[in-house]
Amino acid sequence: MAPGLAPKPPPPPMARPPTNPGHMLVLGTGFVGRYVSERLLSQGWRVSGTCTSAAKKMELEKLGMSASVFDATRSNLADLHALEDATHLLISIPPIPGVGDPFLSSHADLQRTLADGNLQWLCYLSSTSVYGDCGGAWVDEDHVVNPESESAKLRYAAEEGWLDLVDELDLSAFILRLGGIYGPGRSALDTIAKGNKSLSSRQKLRESKQFTARIHVADIYQAIRASMSIKSARKIYNVVDDDPAPRADVFAFAQSLIERRYPDLAMDPARSNIHDRIIAAEKRVSNERLKQELGVRLLYPSYRSGLQSIFDSWLTVKK
Template identity: 40%
Template sequence: MKVLLSIGHGFSARALVPLLDGFRIIGTTRSEEKAVALRAEGIEAVVWPGTDLAPLIGEATHILTSVAPGVEGDPVLAAYEAALRAAPAEWVGYLSTTGVYGDRGGDWVDEGSALLPATKRGKARVTAEAGWTALGLPLHIFRLAGIYGPGRGPFAKVRKGTARRIIKEGQVFSRTHVEDIAQVVAASIARPAPGTAYNVCDDDPAPPQDVIAYAAELLGVPVPPAIPIEEAEMTPMARSFYAESKKVRNDRIKDELGVVLKYPDYRVGLRALLEGEG
């Protein structure tokens, strides 16, 4: 039987599960409360940190890690480097971020572009990617753009009146619907290509203020006023997102994995989210 060990079984990994047939799925989560919810979905949930994952690593045919690195590095690598080096898995996936490319002043990047992270989070991801690569596993890296999907999008803030249209000249972001992440990962599992990195994003990099405006239009509420970034009160985390501007190419997931995006731009994605609420 195929066994997927999903370390950090969260938003993206949960969307993957319906696309996998014939898999026993073991997922880790950080609390018993979340573990109970995962078990209700048919997942063999274990709490980690707190459970020794080494035996599970030793029996998994497939390993997916969604755990972000912290200030001290990647916690999965720190705890289980030896077990991972000896792992018999035929496919390993690491969910990374397009932040590894850094700021490109709105220019395009692809998987062959240099990794030039500008933020601490981006630098930590580059280090983590290198650490996973060094293990010698059949690794596949997925560099995810900004993620949205059911329960995670602009509608709640627009409805509450807390959404802001922060304007920075020339700023563009790429984004991706969680269901498209899931189908890319599933396609990779079906067609392994160890050592490959994939950008996972839609076809339409866009200014973030345009996304907020479109969400407001769909809801039939006033478009939030524009706020120049120089005048916006923002947390350091939020401001760091505006430190980078780039457009991300996704040709590889189409050409090599045969993926046809369900949500090729944010307009299609947001309309689908709103229809899904009905």
């Protein structure tokens, strides 16, 4: 609960009409896109997705997806035939430095294609970076944005661009502002296990932050599914957990899990030094709207339960 926000009554049970399996098109089938795709496929959805290499295309096809190689800096929108047929569109390609969102330069063509097609739902995966530095204050979706870095500025421009694009289309549209994403295969546990002990300057800056919003990929999936159950245009949700803890604490916890079982994988102690903090884009991102309006009950409200579940899954695999 964010200090300063009045306590709200528990949400009414949300009507959750089952979403009939549709046709999802994922632009950028990366970590989140793949997680979502695998689950929709298992529920009978038709899923199409893009990636940037032939090797990845083969991997996605093995899952049962209809995959295409699409490099937004080079490929042509007209080659993306799934756009004409998809009922759901998940945009997961980040803005490109110096270019911005690669799809929005074809605004008119894209709008026409979507208007002529079957699209009912669109979701743009954004980032909490759009809030910039808020001096550690709690921020909700109504907080003024202050994107400072180049990538945050491009991200905010992309949000605006997608919202403009859907303005004249009759469909549900959502912007999900994600915290740092982790999950099986991408977490502090995996970083330690891979022995990545030297940090880039960007990582060092992140390491020194007092508050970092993060979210387990399973909870992003929950948010996406919940958004499909409501009709809503231009809605923005923060998708973060309840615990904006320092990254150093997350690594210390991951290290403690690993040390107990695999002492050889212990991390360089200098890595978890939390005394020398630089304040950078500090804020605590509130997830109240996600819980109240979408009725999402987080599976992993803290990095502790999230990392513990990833660690437990290692043990299951290793047995």
